[in-house]
Amino acid sequence: MRAGLVGLILILISNVGSAAEYIVRFRGDTAKGIKALKELDGFQSVKTFIPQLNMAVIKGQGLPVSRIGEKSAGEILYIARNGRVRLVSNDSVPTLSQMESEAGGTWGIKASNTFEAWKITQGDRKIVVAVSDTGTFMKHFDIGDNIWVNPGEFGKDANGKDKSKNKIDDDGNGYIDDVNGYNFETNSPSPNENHYHGTHVAGTIGAVGGNKSGISGVNWYTSIMTVKFLGADGSGTDEAAIKTIVYAADNGARVINCSWGSDEANPALYDAIKYAMDKGMLFVAAAGNDSSNADKTPMYPAAYDLDNIVSVAASYNDKGELAGFSNYGKVSVDIVAPGDTIYSLDTPLRNTVSKGWFQYLSGTSMASPHVAGAAALMLAANPNLKWNEVKAILLETSTKKTFLTDKVSSGGFLNVGEAVKKAKFLADRTH
Ligand SMILES: [Ca+2]
Ligand SMILES: [Ca+2]
Ligand SMILES: [Ca+2]
Structure with missing residues (x-):
C-alpha cells in the first residue's frame, strides 16, 4: 500500500514538471506577441524564433492547440504542437548481389521513360533540389559532384581563410558555414548522413550519371541541397522540418523532396509550405505507406490542400500498378511513380548488416524522389517554368491508366520523357 502511494505521488509530480513544446504564430509585432504569451496560463519560456514565418517555438504545458485555418483575433494567431514526423520507407533487407548498371538504368528510371528525357537533357547543376531528410553521405563516389555548393560560403574570405570553415556567416543568411x-x-553546418534514407533519396534524384560507375539518378547533373532534420531513428520534430523548408526556399532551391510525414495536421508546417509556394518552390511529398485512402486517412504534409504540393504514390512495376503498401486518394494524391525495390545509394559507414555502397529500398519515400528528380530535369530543359507549370505538366503528361483513375488526381504514372519534352517545347516556343 505504502509503496503504491509513493508511486502515485511520483507520477503526479512528474506530470506537473513535464513541459511540452509548441509552435506559435504571431499576428505581427513580436514584442506584443511575447507579451501575450506571458499572459497565457501554462506558458513557460521561448526556445527559439523562426522569423520568416513570424513564429516562436516555446515551452509550456496544456496550451490550447488550433487546427489548420483556425486563427484568433489576438496577437497570437494560433498555437500548434511541436510534434514529430517520420520517414516513409519500409524496412527491407538490402540485396547487394545485383548491381544494376549505370547505362542500363534502374527499373524505376526505365519504367518512367527517363531515357527519352535524357535525349533532351541530362540535367543542369544550376538547378537546386533540396532533400529534407536524414542527410546525405557526402563521401559517396556517385553523388559528390552533384552536391550543392553555396557560393556565399565557398572560397577564401578577406583573411585568406576557407569560408566554409571560418565560423563566419559569410553570406549573411543566418547560418554559419x-x-x-x-x-x-x-x-550545425554539416548535413552528413547518420542513417541511410536521405542518401538513397538523394541518389534517385541525382546520383552522378556518365561516370561509368554505380547508377544514374533521374538527373546526371544537378545540385542536391541537403537540409537534414531526421535523426538516426528516422524521426524529427515539426520545428526542424519547418526550418528545412524555410531554408531551402530562402536559399535558391526550386524543388524540395519530403519523404516523411505523420497523421497529425500542423498549421505551422502548413504555413511553412505556403511560404515556400510564395517563394516559388515546388513541394514533392511521399503519400505514405499505410495502404490507405489518404482522402479519408491522410498523412501530412502530402495531404495538405496546398497547390505547390505534389503527393506521390508508389508503384511496384512498369505498368504503374500501385504497390500494396502505398497510400492513394483521388483528391489528395496526385501521381504514381516507381517506389518498390528501388536501387540507389547506401552509406557504407553505417553500422548495420549492409555496409554497402548501394541497396534496394521500398516505400513512397522512394517514389517521391523520382518525381522531384523529374521536376529538376524539366527545369534543366526550361528554367523559366514556374512551380505551378511544372506541376501541371507532370500531371498532364503522366501515362493514364484506367486502374489509376480513382486512385490519384492525374489518373497516371510518371512519364519523365513526356514531361521534359513538354517543358522543352514551351522553352522553344517562347524564344
Ligand atoms: Ca551562411
Ligand atoms: Ca563561413
Ligand atoms: Ca554513376
Whole structure:
C-alpha cells in the first residue's frame, strides 16, 4: 500500500514538471506577441524564433492547440504542437548481389521513360533540389559532384581563410558555414548522413550519371541541397522540418523532396509550405505507406490542400500498378511513380548488416524522389517554368491508366520523357 502511494505521488509530480513544446504564430509585432504569451496560463519560456514565418517555438504545458485555418483575433494567431514526423520507407533487407548498371538504368528510371528525357537533357547543376531528410553521405563516389555548393560560403574570405570553415556567416543568411546545406537536427553546418534514407533519396534524384560507375539518378547533373532534420531513428520534430523548408526556399532551391510525414495536421508546417509556394518552390511529398485512402486517412504534409504540393504514390512495376503498401486518394494524391525495390545509394559507414555502397529500398519515400528528380530535369530543359507549370505538366503528361483513375488526381504514372519534352517545347516556343 505504502509503496503504491509513493508511486502515485511520483507520477503526479512528474506530470506537473513535464513541459511540452509548441509552435506559435504571431499576428505581427513580436514584442506584443511575447507579451501575450506571458499572459497565457501554462506558458513557460521561448526556445527559439523562426522569423520568416513570424513564429516562436516555446515551452509550456496544456496550451490550447488550433487546427489548420483556425486563427484568433489576438496577437497570437494560433498555437500548434511541436510534434514529430517520420520517414516513409519500409524496412527491407538490402540485396547487394545485383548491381544494376549505370547505362542500363534502374527499373524505376526505365519504367518512367527517363531515357527519352535524357535525349533532351541530362540535367543542369544550376538547378537546386533540396532533400529534407536524414542527410546525405557526402563521401559517396556517385553523388559528390552533384552536391550543392553555396557560393556565399565557398572560397577564401578577406583573411585568406576557407569560408566554409571560418565560423563566419559569410553570406549573411543566418547560418554559419552552410556550404552544402544545414543540419537542423543538431543545429550545425554539416548535413552528413547518420542513417541511410536521405542518401538513397538523394541518389534517385541525382546520383552522378556518365561516370561509368554505380547508377544514374533521374538527373546526371544537378545540385542536391541537403537540409537534414531526421535523426538516426528516422524521426524529427515539426520545428526542424519547418526550418528545412524555410531554408531551402530562402536559399535558391526550386524543388524540395519530403519523404516523411505523420497523421497529425500542423498549421505551422502548413504555413511553412505556403511560404515556400510564395517563394516559388515546388513541394514533392511521399503519400505514405499505410495502404490507405489518404482522402479519408491522410498523412501530412502530402495531404495538405496546398497547390505547390505534389503527393506521390508508389508503384511496384512498369505498368504503374500501385504497390500494396502505398497510400492513394483521388483528391489528395496526385501521381504514381516507381517506389518498390528501388536501387540507389547506401552509406557504407553505417553500422548495420549492409555496409554497402548501394541497396534496394521500398516505400513512397522512394517514389517521391523520382518525381522531384523529374521536376529538376524539366527545369534543366526550361528554367523559366514556374512551380505551378511544372506541376501541371507532370500531371498532364503522366501515362493514364484506367486502374489509376480513382486512385490519384492525374489518373497516371510518371512519364519523365513526356514531361521534359513538354517543358522543352514551351522553352522553344517562347524564344
Ligand atoms: Ca551562411
Ligand atoms: Ca563561413
Ligand atoms: Ca554513376
